[in-house]
Amino acid sequence: MNTVMTSENLTSGDIVINGSVGTPFCDDAKMSMRNVNVFYAENQAIHDVSLDLAKNQVTALIGPSGCGKSTFLRCINRMNDLIPQCKVTGSFVMDGAELYAKNMDPVLLRARVGMVFQKPNPFPKSIYENVAYGPKIHGLATSKSELDEIVETSLQKAGLFNEVKDRLDKPGTGLSGGQQQRLCIARTIAVSPEVILMDEPASALDPIATAVIEELISELKEKYTIAIVTHSMQQAARVSQKTAYFHLGKLVEMGDTKQIFTNPSHQLTENYISGRFG
Amino acid sequence: MFENNIKGHISKQFDMELETVREHLFKMGGLVEKQVQDAFTALVDGNDKLAKKVIKRDSKVNALELKIDELCTQILAQRQPAASDLRLIITIIKIITDLERIGDEAEKLAVAAQNVKEKHISADREEYQYFSALGELILEMLKKTLDALARMDTDDALEIIKQENEVHERFDELLSYLIDCMKKKPKTIKSVLSITWSARALERMGDHIQNINEFIIYQAKGRDIRHLDLDKLIATLDEDF
Amino acid sequence: MTKQDPQTMPRSAVTEKIELGLAKRHRRENIFRAFGLTAVIFGFILVFFLLFDITSKALPAFHQHWVKVDVNYSEKSLRYAAGDNLADLSYRNTLRKSIYETFPEVKARRDKRQLNGLFSSNAEFAIKEHLIANPDHLGTTQPVWVRVDDDVDVYLKEVEKLGEPLVRIDQKEAQWIKTLVDNGAIEKRFNIEFFTSSDSREPELAGVxxxxxxxxxxxxxxxxxxxxxxxxxxxxxxxxxxxxxxxxxxxxxxxxxxxxxxxxxxxxxxxxxxxxxxxxxxxxxxxxxxxxxxxxxxxxxxxxxxxxxxxxxxxxxxxxxxxxxxxxxxxxxxxxxxxxxxxxxxxxxxxxxxxxxxxxxxxxxxxxxxxxxxxxxxxxxxxxxxxxxxxxxxxxxxxxxxxxxxxxxxxxxxxxxxxxxxxxxxxxx
The missing domain is CATH 1.10.3720.10 (MetI-like)
Structure with missing residues (x-):
């Protein structure tokens, strides 16, 4: 796969990215990605990335804009299927099953691998409807009371129930930004996924709402495997156990967050983390 | 090089803040070196005036420590440094504590110099030799350490760490000689004790110098090598780099 | 602290430069606003005139003049024989006779035809429906309201002085109309038929x-x-x-x-x-x-x-x-x-x-x-x-x-x- 890389995108300044350093693999992996390449028409967005998402851990994907971290995240639950001309090669394995296999239904996959987006995007419907939508389409509740219960527990897990219990029939778009994002998280966990992907979940929020979301992420990792793309390195340092640094579509370094933020091995990681990128 | 550790941030302001810290650190290093040098000279030559100067100047060292601490705190609060920047700040905060302690030890020497001015060490040729051998060694190590710090040179730092045994050897030599002295001439016990204390201060300086060098290695390599014995230390460094 | 008057506050060169162009900028803005407002007002005026014109022209269509005819439902004029169907009688004849009785002075054939023309062609059906609705009126004289002809209707809506001739109504007809109005035999009614009937060649009968x-x-x-x-x-x-x-x-x-x-x-x-x-x-x-x-x-x-x-x-x-x-x-x-x-x-x-x-x-x-x-x-x-x-x-x-x-x-x-x-x-x- 390395043969497709040109000398131009191999280097950044004089620093060569020669495969990834650190520890991208782990023993208790929930998902394993191997030799992933992603193309948008003629452009290669991801070059030969291999890494694991450790079970019940938060893995942070960091890197400068356009480094491919969001693209990679969206490949994990096949959201990139929606983009014409997007071609994905390599293997994505979750619990031993290949996600890009012909008989893997993306609808089922997305129910198992939920996603939270950068901008809070509640449906223009009531808070209740927002959370109930997922269980409804998948037929997870057989009765109204069962659905009520799913909605309530999901909102509780997202730490939102007490704030909205009196106005479940009010539109979700009327909540504050942070509440909307927690509503989106509640909506995602209402389907009981195994993995939650978060694409810059707090980038549109104020520091207090951000702190609430980060706290929530720390709690959620007890039950879910989480991958989070973030531009805030401090956030990655706070919420994640593993950090992967992407640069120009390549995985430069991956390892324990503690180590990445105090003593990264690769010069590019060092430069990015200490604010010397550019 | 130290320079490389502070240059090249997207925020030039950050570069400048680190540069200010560096200037203060070097100033403090220079000042401490001078303190040790002068205190040692004052003690050996029985120079009361010089000793006084040293005691007076110690407050300057303390003020610099406070200043650098404040600068580092501000950087931590405002810049939330990571990776090598984080290690640099941590290293500086730790190093200045050691520098300040070295300054304190120098002050002790100066105080001792004031006390022993009548029967100063040079009167007895042999104990002078032992004492100044220890002092010269410490001075040389301190000088080398400050150079290593300026260049963030881990090889030099490692060399200095290896010298630690030498310090202990010389201290032990001096000590056994002094014990002999005390046995032979109980009259001299008071002055010999004073020398012992001074020697002890010099030995302490050696320990602080070791600490500084350990932090230089931590900053450069990201490895905490404190409390390792020398063989293990070298093994760790070899294995990693 | 007292606030400084903006006119006297100290100015930098840049401020002065900005101030120089300020009046011009404000003027442009005002002109543009005035343009916009004019366009909107102009549009409104046009729509208003259109609606006003149409409405004023349309108003007469919502009214229709009716004339009272004392219809003599005599068996003779209806050519009625016992057992005949009421729908098959000679109503046109009856209507004409009744009209002539109202204006006994009209003798000439031409005048008679003109006189008939004052009434809507629908009038004979109106008196027919009246009799079918009230069969006991057979043999009696009954007042029945029928539509006037469209020309008469227009004349009545537009004429300023009754008795004067106007478009398609000559001196003679005008006098007859005047007589009818004077006798209280003409009445203006809301034209509900405009909404309930369909197209017709006769304007007084046409609806949408x-x-x-x-x-x-x-x-x-x-x-x-x-x-x-x-x-x-x-x-x-x-x-x-x-x-x-x-x-x-x-x-x-x-x-x-x-x-x-x-x-x-x-x-x-x-x-x-x-x-x-x-x-x-x-x-x-x-x-x-x-x-x-x-x-x-x-x-x-x-x-x-x-x-x-x-x-x-x-x-x-x-x-x-x-x-x-x-x-x-x-x-x-x-x-x-x-x-x-x-x-x-x-x-x-x-x-x-x-x-x-x-x-x-x-x-x-x-x-x-x-x-x-x-x-x-x-x-x-x-x-x-x-x-x-x-x-x-x-x-x-x-x-x-x-x-x-x-x-x-x-x-x-x-x-x-x-x-x-x-x-x-x-x-x-």
Whole structure:
């Protein structure tokens, strides 16, 4: 796969990215990605990335804009299927099953691998409807009371129930930004996924709402495997156990967050983390 | 090089803040070196005036420590440094504590110099030799350490760490000689004790110098090598780099 | 602290420079605003004049003059023999005799004919209906109100001094009318028949019900065909179709279709729908199909724009939960796009509502007296009716034309109002 890389995108300044350093693999992996390449028409967005998402851990994907971290995240639950001309090669394995296999239904996959987006995007419907939508389409509740219960527990897990219990029939778009994002998280966990992907979940929020979301992420990792793309390195340092640094579509370094933020091995990681990128 | 550790941030302001810290650190290093040098000279030559100067100047060292601490705190609060920047700040905060302690030890020497001015060490040729051998060694190590710090040179730092045994050897030599002295001439016990204390201060300086060098290695390599014995230390460094 | 007067505060060179140009900038702004305001006011004035003109011209059409005739239902004049059906009697004769009795001084044949002309040709049917409703009046003389002729009606509405001759009413007729008015035999009534009867050659009898029903039926066909087709096409093109040369071509063609002169669609309707498929001419069904062809591009273009404007984040949210494309489209994208789709639909429907040219081609221009009762009955539509009346020489149709325009505008207003109501409901959801 390395043969497709040109000398131009191999280097950044004089620093060569020669495969990834650190520890991208782990023993208790929930998902394993191997030799992933992603193309948008003629452009290669991801070059030969291999890494694991450790079970019940938060893995942070960091890197400068356009480094491919969001693209990679969206490949994990096949959201990139929606983009014409997007071609994905390599293997994505979750619990031993290949996600890009012909008989893997993306609808089922997305129910198992939920996603939270950068901008809070509640449906223009009531808070209740927002959370109930997922269980409804998948037929997870057989009765109204069962659905009520799913909605309530999901909102509780997202730490939102007490704030909205009196106005479940009010539109979700009327909540504050942070509440909307927690509503989106509640909506995602209402389907009981195994993995939650978060694409810059707090980038549109104020520091207090951000702190609430980060706290929530720390709690959620007890039950879910989480991958989070973030531009805030401090956030990655706070919420994640593993950090992967992407640069120009390549995985430069991956390892324990503690180590990445105090003593990264690769010069590019060092430069990015200490604010010397550019 | 130290320079490389502070240059090249997207925020030039950050570069400048680190540069200010560096200037203060070097100033403090220079000042401490001078303190040790002068205190040692004052003690050996029985120079009361010089000793006084040293005691007076110690407050300057303390003020610099406070200043650098404040600068580092501000950087931590405002810049939330990571990776090598984080290690640099941590290293500086730790190093200045050691520098300040070295300054304190120098002050002790100066105080001792004031006390022993009548029967100063040079009167007895042999104990002078032992004492100044220890002092010269410490001075040389301190000088080398400050150079290593300026260049963030881990090889030099490692060399200095290896010298630690030498310090202990010389201290032990001096000590056994002094014990002999005390046995032979109980009259001299008071002055010999004073020398012992001074020697002890010099030995302490050696320990602080070791600490500084350990932090230089931590900053450069990201490895905490404190409390390792020398063989293990070298093994760790070899294995990693 | 006292605040400094902005005029005396210290200024930098830059501030002074900005100040120099400030007056000019403000002036420009004011001029632009004035322009905008003028445009709006001008538009309002035009609309106001239009409405005022139409309304003032239409008002006479809502009233009709009636004349009282003392009808002598004598068995002789009715040529009634016992057992005859009341519907088959000689009412024209009876009416004439009764009229002559009212004006005994009129002897000459020509005058008599003129006198008869003052009454609507419908009058004989009016006295017939009266007798059928009251069979016991046979053999008695009864006052019966009948319509005046349209010329008399116009004369009565327009003349300033009774007895003076005016258009199509000469001195003699004017005097007769004056006599009738003086006797209290003329009465002005609200013309309910304008809404309840269909087209007629006689202006005093003509109404809009047939055309209105035709319009209604045609619009239903258009809406039922074009809305689902248009939305389905838009949804498919936006959400499901692959983006390639074919879809590009389709898009270009849809845009072109919106610009095709409407009469072409009429020709298409004539050639294909009537001649090829053998559908009945002049029928609302065919009219609706033709108007659908015309409305579709508008609805498709508006719907596509509206679907495109739905934030992709909503789609991502639904897909991310595992909703299928169809589920995403129908439960999230369409409801959010609905206000825009409805706006496009109402614009298209309004276009169709006012369209005449294509309907002329498929025969909806025919003179049709009966109110259409099904989608395949021959009928006409409001704009065609207006066109027909405007084309008629009788002065009575002048007011009717304006009144029909008012009715059409009212219909349009109702349509818009219902769309606005629906839109509001979708938006609040």
């Amino acid at each position: 019900r047939g055309a209105l029903t035709g319009t209604f039926l045609t619009m239903i066909v258009t809406l039922v065909l074009s809305f689902p087709l248009g939305v389905a096409a838009a949804v498919y093109l936006e959400e499901f179709a692959p983006k390639n040369r074919w879809t590009d071509m389709i898009e270009v063609n849809i845009n072109n279709l919106a610009a095709v002169p409407s009469i072409i669609f009429g020709l298409l309707g004539l050639a294909v729908i009537i001649n090829l498929f053998g559908m009945p001419r002049s029928a609302p069904l065919v009219g609706g199909i033709v108007l659908t062809l015309m409305t579709l591009p508008t609805i498709i273009i508006a719907s596509r724009a509206s679907i495109k404007a739905v934030p992709p984040s909503i789609r991502e949210a639904a897909m991310g939960l595992g909703a299928s494309r169809v589920q995403t489209t129908f439960s999230h994208v369409l409801p959010m796009a609905m206000p825009g789709i409805l706006t496009g639909t109402i614009i298209g429907m309004a276009q169709a509502l006012g369209e005449t040219a294509p309907l002329l081609m498929i025969g909806m221009v025919a003179f049709i007296v009966d109110v259409p009762s099904s989608f395949t009955d021959a009928s006409t539509v409001m704009p065609v009716q207006i066109f027909l009346w405007a084309d008629s020489p009788e002065r009575g149709f002048l007011a009717k034309t304006s009144a029909a325009i008012l009715v059409l505008l009212g219909f349009l207003f109702l349509m818009n109002a219902s769309a606005a109501y629906l839109r509001r409901r979708f938006e609040s959801k």
